[in-house]
Amino acid sequence: MFHLIFTTMKNLKIKTIAVLFCCVFTPFGKIMAQIINGSDYIHPGVATSYNCSFLPTNATFVGWSSNCSGVAFSTATNVTTAVTIPKTTSCCSFILSATYSTTSGTSQLNKTIKVMPFLLAKYNSVTSNVVYPGEIATLIVTSANNGGCPMPNCPPLTSQVTWYAPSFGTYTNTPTMWSQQLYCPSNNINTNQITINNVDFDNCGYDGSVMNSYIASLVLPIKLRNPTLSGPASIGCSGSPPSSVTYSVTQVTGANYYVWTYSTTQFSAIGAVNGSSITLDAIGLGAGSVSVQAFYSQGSSISSAVVSQNVQVCCIGTMAFSDVVNSGNSPYTKQAATQINTTNTITGTGSATIHAGNEVRLMAGFEAHLGSEVHIYNEGCSGVFSRMAYSDDDETADESEEIIYQYENANMESSFVTEEVVPREKFTIAPNPTNGDVTVNVFDKNSPLLFITVYNTLGSKVYEMQTTDNGTHYVFSLADLINGVYAVKLTFADYTANRLLIKQND
Numbered sequence: 195m196f197h198l199i200f201t202t203m204k205n206l207k208i209k210t211i212a213v214l215f216c217c218v219f220t221p222f223g224k225i226m227a228q229i230i231n232g233s234d235y236i237h238p239g240v241a242t243s244y245n246c247s248f249l250p251t252n253a254t255f256v257g258w259s260s261n262c263s264g265v266a267f268s269t270a271t272n273v274t275t276a277v278t279i280p281k282t283t284s285c286c287s288f289i290l291s292a293t294y295s296t297t298s299g300t301s302q303l304n305k306t307i308k309v310m311p312f313l314l315a316k317y318n319s320v321t322s323n324v325v326y327p328g329e330i331a332t333l334i335v336t337s338a339n340n341g342g343c344p345m346p347n348c349p350p351l352t353s354q355v356t357w358y359a360p361s362f363g364t365y366t367n368t369p370t371m372w373s374q375q376l377y378c379p380s381n382n383i384n385t386n387q388i389t390i391n392n393v394d395f396d397n398c399g400y401d402g403s404v405m406n407s408y409i410a411s412l413v414l415p416i417k418l419r420n421p422t423l424s425g426p427a428s429i430g431c432s433g434s435p436p437s438s439v440t441y442s443v444t445q446v447t448g449a450n451y452y453v454w455t456y457s458t459t460q461f462s463a464i465g466a467v468n469g470s471s472i473t474l475d476a477i478g479l480g481a482g483s484v485s486v487q488a489f490y491s492q493g494s495s496i497s498s499a500v501v502s503q504n505v506q507v508c509c510i511g512t513m514a515f516s517d518v519v520n521s522g523n524s525p526y527t528k529q530a531a532t533q534i535n536t537t538n539t540i541t542g543t544g545s546a547t548i549h550a551g552n553e554v555r556l557m558a559g560f561e562a563h564l565g566s567e568v569h570i571y572n573e574g575c576s577g578v579f580s581r582m583a584y585s586d587d588d589e590t591a592d593e594s595e596e597i598i599y600q601y602e603n604a605n606m607e608s609s610f611v612t613e614e615v616v617p618r619e620k621f622t623i624a625p626n627p628t629n630g631d632v633t634v635n636v637f638d639k640n641s642p643l644l645f646i647t648v649y650n651t652l653g654s655k656v657y658e659m660q661t662t663d664n665g666t667h668y669v670f671s672l673a674d675l676i677n678g679v680y681a682v683k684l685t686f687a688d689y690t691a692n693r694l695l696i697k698q699n700d
Contacts, residue, residue, distance in 0.1 A: 226248060227248045227249045227250065227301070228303060229244055229245070229246055229247075229304075230247050234306070234308060235308050235309075236277065236309060237310045237312060238279050238310070238338065239279075239280065239312065240278070241277065241278045242276065242278075243274065244290065244292075245273060245274045246258075246292040250296055253294045253296045255271070255272070255293075255294045257270045257271045257292075258270050258275050258292055260290055261288055262283065263284075263285075264280050264282070264285075265278070265279050265283075265288060266279075266280075273292075277290065277307075279309060281312055283339070284339045285309055285338060286339060286343035287307060287309060289306060290304070290305045291303065291304050309337075309343060310409070311336060311337045311345055312338075313333060313409055314412075315333055316331065316332045317331055322414075324415045324416065325376065325378045325414045325416055326416075326419055327378050327379065327418065328380035329378060329447070330375050331375075331376045332373065332374075333373065333374040333375070334373050335355075335372040335373070335393060335409050336372070346407075348371060348395055348398035349398075354396055354397065355372070355395050356395075357374050358390075358393070360376060360389065360390050361385065363376055363379060364377050364379075378416060380447050381448075383448070386416055386496050387413055387416060388414045388416065390411060390412040390413075390414070393408060394407075395409070416496050417497070418446050418449050418488045418496060418498040420499050421444055421452075421470075421486060421488050422444040422501075423442075423443055423501045423503050424441065425484065425503060425505075426505070427505060427506065428506040429505065429506070430476065430507060438475050439473070441454075441472055441486070442472075443471070443486055445470055446488045448490055449490065449498070451468055451488075451490070452468055452470055452486055452488055453486065454467050455484075456472075456474060456483065457482030459478045460476065460482030460507050461474040461478075461482065461484070462477050463475075468492075472486075478507060479507050479508065479509060480506070481505075481506055481507075482505050482507060483503065483504050484502070484503050484505055485500050485501065485502040485503075486501055487499070487500045487501070509532055511531065511532055513531040514534070514536070515528050515535075515536050515537070515538055515548075516538060519539065519540045519544035519545070519566075520544045521543040521544065525545045526540075526544065526546040526547070527546075528546075532553075533550055534549075534553070535555045535557050536548060536554065536555065536556055536557060537557045537559040537560050538560060540563060540567075541566060543566075544563075546566070548569070620637055620638040621635060621638065622634070623693050626693075626695055627695075627697070627698040628672060629698060629699050631669055631670070631671050631673070632682075632695065633668070633669050635667055636666045636668075637666070639664075640688070642665075642686065642687050643684060643685070644685045644686065645660055646661070646668060646683075646684060647685065648672070648680050648681070648683075651679055651680075657672070672697045675697050677699060678697055679695075679697075680694070680695045682694075
C-alpha cells in the first residue's frame with residue numbers, strides 16, 4: 195500500500211490532498227484486478243472517470259453496473275467509463291461494480307462511492323435550472339435524497355465555507371454557511387449563463403472524518419420569463435371583434451425584442467411586428483394561431499419559451515376598406531366577410547386582392563390606377579377562395595355608379611387578365627352595369643377596333659361582332675343574355691383589351 199502527498203491549486207487556493215493508491219498483490223506477487231482512478235466521492239451531475247485495471251490474462255470485460263437507480267455510464271461495456279449520478283438521486287452512496295469473465299467463471303469488483311453535497315438554485319422554494327434577469331435566486335448547498343443524506347459538519351463559522359464570486363451578477367448579502375442570494379441584472383447582459391464557482395469547505399467533519407473539499411460548480415443558463423399573451427380567441431364569430439385585432443404581451447423583464455409568428459393563411463400583419471404588441475388583419479377563414487417569443491435583444495440566445503394562442507376566424511358580415519394601396523403595403527389582401535365595400539385607391543404600383551363570401555362592392559371613390567393589379571373573388575364563406583371575378587384592369591367607380599361583383603353560382607369561375615394595360619382615354623365602354631345596349635367609343639385613330647367578343651363566366655363565347663370600318667362608335671346588345679358578369683374582349687389592330695361588364699336588368 196502506497197501513500198502519496200501532493201499539492202494542487204484550485205480556485206487560487208492551495209490545497210493539500212492525500213491520494214491513496216491501493217494495489218493488492220497475490221501471493222505470487224501479481225497485482226489483482228481493481229477499480230482505479232475515480233474518487234471515493236462523486237459530485238452529482240459531474241462525470242467522473244473510472245477504470246477497471248490489471249485484469250487477468252485472457253479476461254473479458256463484461257460491463258459496469260450499480261445498485262443505485264439513475265447512475266449513468268458513458269459506455270457500460272468498456273474498461274474505462276465516465277459515471278454520472280443526477281441531483282435527484284435518493285442514494286447517499288452506492289456500489290460501483292465492474293464485471294469480467296475468465297475461463298474460471300465470472301468475477302465482480304466493487305467500489306463504494308459516496309455522493310457529495312451539491313448546489314441548487316431556487317425561486318420561492320421551487321428548484322430552478324435557470325436564472326431570470328432582474329430577479330434574486332437563492333443558492334443552497336444540499337445533499338442527495340432531498341437533503342436527507344449527511345452534510346459536512348463544519349464549525350459554526352462562515353469562514354469555514356468559501357463562496358467564490360459568480361461569473362456574472364452579484365451576491366446580495368453575507369452568506370450563511372450553506373446559502374447565498376444571487377442577483378442577475380436585467381441590463382448589460384454579456385453572457386447567456388452564470389457559473390457559480392466551487393464552494394469550498396475546510397476542516398469539516400464528514401462521515402466521521404475531517405476533510406478539505408468543495409462543492410462542484412453550478413452553471414445556470416439565463417432565460418426570460420414567459421410572456422402572457424392577450425387577444426381574442428376568435429374573429430368574426432358570435433359577435434367577436436371584426437377584421438383588425440391586436441394581440442399583446444405583458445412586458446417581460448429583460449426583454450427588448452419580440453418575435454411574432456402567425457398563420458399567414460388567416461392573418462396579415464399591420465405595422466410593426468417586433469414590439470410587445472401586434473395588429474393583425476383577418477384574411478382567411480378557419481383555425482389558426484398566434485405565437486410570440488421574447489428575446490433580450492435581436493439575435494440574442496437569451497429568450498423565453500414560445501407562447502401560443504389558437505384563433506378561429508369566421509365569416510364576418512360586412513367589412514369596409516378605404517386604404518391607399520401602393521408598393522409599400524402590397525400585396526394588400528382583405529377577406530373573410532360576406533360583403534366587402536371598398537373605396538380603396540390602388541395606385542399604379544399596388545396589388546390588391548379582395549375576397550368576399552357573397553359580394554364585393556366597388557363603392558363611389560374606388561380607383562384602380564393604370565398599372566395596378568386588382569383581384570376580386572366571390573365565393574360562399576367556405577374559406578377556399580379560388581374563383582376570380584376581376585383582374586388587372588383600370589377601373590373607377592364615380593359618384594353615379596356602384597360596381598357590384600356578386601356570387602351567384604357555386605360553379606362560377608372566371609379569370610380575366612389584361613394582355614396589355616390600355617389607358618382609358620383610348621376607348622370607353624358604357625354603361626356598366628347594363629340592361630341591354632352597350633356602347634364602345636374608340637379614340638385611338640392609330641389602331642382601329644377589329645372585333646368585339648363577349649364571354650360568359652365559364653369562358654364560352656356568347657357574342658361576337660366584327661367591325662367593318664375604321665369607326666369610332668359601336669353599339670352591341672346583351673339584352674338576350676341572363677344577368678351576370680361578362681368579359682368583353684376588344685381586339686384592336688395593335689393590342690387587345692379586356693373589360694368586365696355586368697348585365698343587370700332594372
